[in-house]
Amino acid sequence: MKVGIITFQFAWNCGAVLQCVALQNAIEKMGHDVVIIDYRPTYKTYKYQKYQDPFKNALDVMKGNNGANGVLRAVKSFVRTVLDWKPNSGRSRQREGFQTFCNQHFHLTREYCSLEDIRNDAPKCDVYLTGSDQVWNPELTNKRLDGAYFLAFGDISSRRISYAVSACQLDVQKSQQELRDFLAQFDTVSLREVEKQADLQTVFSKPIEIVPDPTLLLKATDYTDFELNVSLPEKYILIYALENPETDGMLFKMVERAKKKYGLPIIVITGPHHWPYKVNFTNSVLPGEFLSYIKNAEYVITNSFHATTFSLIYRKQFVTMVTKGRASRVTELLNNIGLETRIVLSEDGIDDVLANDVDYEIANDRMEELKMKGINYLSKQLG
Numbered sequence: 001m002k003v004g005i006i007t008f009q010f011a012w013n014c015g016a017v018l019q020c021v022a023l024q025n026a027i028e029k030m031g032h033d034v035v036i037i038d039y040r041p042t043y044k045t046y047k048y049q050k051y052q053d054p055f056k057n058a059l060d061v062m063k064g065n066n067g068a069n070g071v072l073r074a075v076k077s078f079v080r081t082v083l084d085w086k087p088n089s090g091r092s093r094q095r096e097g098f099q100t101f102c103n104q105h106f107h108l109t110r111e112y113c114s115l116e117d118i119r120n121d122a123p124k125c126d127v128y129l130t131g132s133d134q135v136w137n138p139e140l141t142n143k144r145l146d147g148a149y150f151l152a153f154g155d156i157s158s159r160r161i162s163y164a165v166s167a168c169q170l171d172v173q174k175s176q177q178e179l180r181d182f183l184a185q186f187d188t189v190s191l192r193e194v195e196k197q198a199d200l201q202t203v204f205s206k207p208i209e210i211v212p213d214p215t216l217l218l219k220a221t222d223y224t225d226f227e228l229n230v231s232l233p234e235k236y237i238l239i240y241a242l243e244n245p246e247t248d249g250m251l252f253k254m255v256e257r258a259k260k261k262y263g264l265p266i267i268v269i270t271g272p273h274h275w276p277y278k279v280n281f282t283n284s285v286l287p288g289e290f291l292s293y294i295k296n297a298e299y300v301i302t303n304s305f306h307a308t309t310f311s312l313i314y315r316k317q318f319v320t321m322v323t324k325g326r327a328s329r330v331t332e333l334l335n336n337i338g339l340e341t342r343i344v345l346s347e348d349g350i351d352d353v354l355a356n357d358v359d360y361e362i363a364n365d366r367m368e369e370l371k372m373k374g375i376n377y378l379s380k381q382l383g
Contacts, residue, residue: 006039022222041113042113094286219313239302242304
């Protein structure tokens with residue numbers, strides 16, 4: 001059976017790329033042929049152009065930030081965009097590195113730039129699959145639902161399914177009729193989180209299932225072929241934290257206390273650019289490097305969903321920081337496997353989580369159950 005996957009495979013984001021390669025490989029292990037539909041919508045490709053317009057970027061920043069702070073952020077954006085024009089900039093490295101990863105590891109179709117483009121020449125597949133990732137998040141698809149991610153193309157006789165779509169940002173009530181029309185063509189729907197399951201069930205007649213992120217369908221050894229060699233100290237604490245003013249203060253204190261406890265160097269591969277103490281900062285990390293940094297770390301501190309999943313896959317000691325009332329993606333996952341104690345919601349919880357190691361005895365069994373839930377779902381739907 002031939003399966004065509006559509007997702008955010010083009011993004012310069014380690015989690016987006018690795019969930020895609022994991023799903024491709026998991027389905028191939030079942031004996032199916034897989035292609036990644038190389039959809040790169042025009043509304044997204046500007047972000048990944050070789051040379052961006054500094055004036056446009058500065059104005060975009062100003063739209064979301066008022067007052068003096070907005071002006072300052074806009075100026076920084078302007079300067080950063082101009083610096084990125086340099087041939088040896090981090091942006092150039094990302095562009096080449098991510099494209100190389102995609103070309104080496106994905107079975108790509110020809111490139112498509114719009115839904116109409118796919119409709120005119122859709123790849124012939126027995127099954128079209130959308131997911132995983134936030135493909136139904138209007139904030140990431142030009143402030144609207146993109147029919148391409150709802151499989152509104154291809155032979156009408158082909159099966160249409162979703163796998164582990166993260167729909168937490170989807171306003172079902174606002175787009176109720178549009179969703180009902182899109183999902184009417186689906187044979188089955190599965191989500192990654194339970195948060196929108198009940199809402200989406202009101203516009204889809206068949207039971208909606210919850211399945212794990214594709215990265216959890218593979219073992220640690222399955223990722224060996226994707227890892228890249230990185231020059232690393234023998235032991236270190238790794239920081240992969242998406243910049244967030246709400247949690248940066250907590251992050252600084254967490255790292256400071258972890259460094260005091262373990263006495264190890266700090267390597268930051270994503271996080272705030274300005275630290276109150278010395279850290280080794282590395283930017284523009286590629287997917288294979290991301291894997292190696294986590295695999296070889298003594299301890300991982302993160303606020304990222306996929307840095308958390310790979311800490312689990314490589315059985316690392318880790319802590320995940322979340323903002324209270326948000327980040328349901330990672331809290332649901334850790335609750336499901338009995339590792340909710342690895343979550344830090346405020347500075348008050350830092351000492352407790354550092355005082356105790358991750359206990360994988362129970363988590364291992366629950367992770368295997370999650371994995372089999374995903375494998376069984378795919379096996380049933382793909383035949």
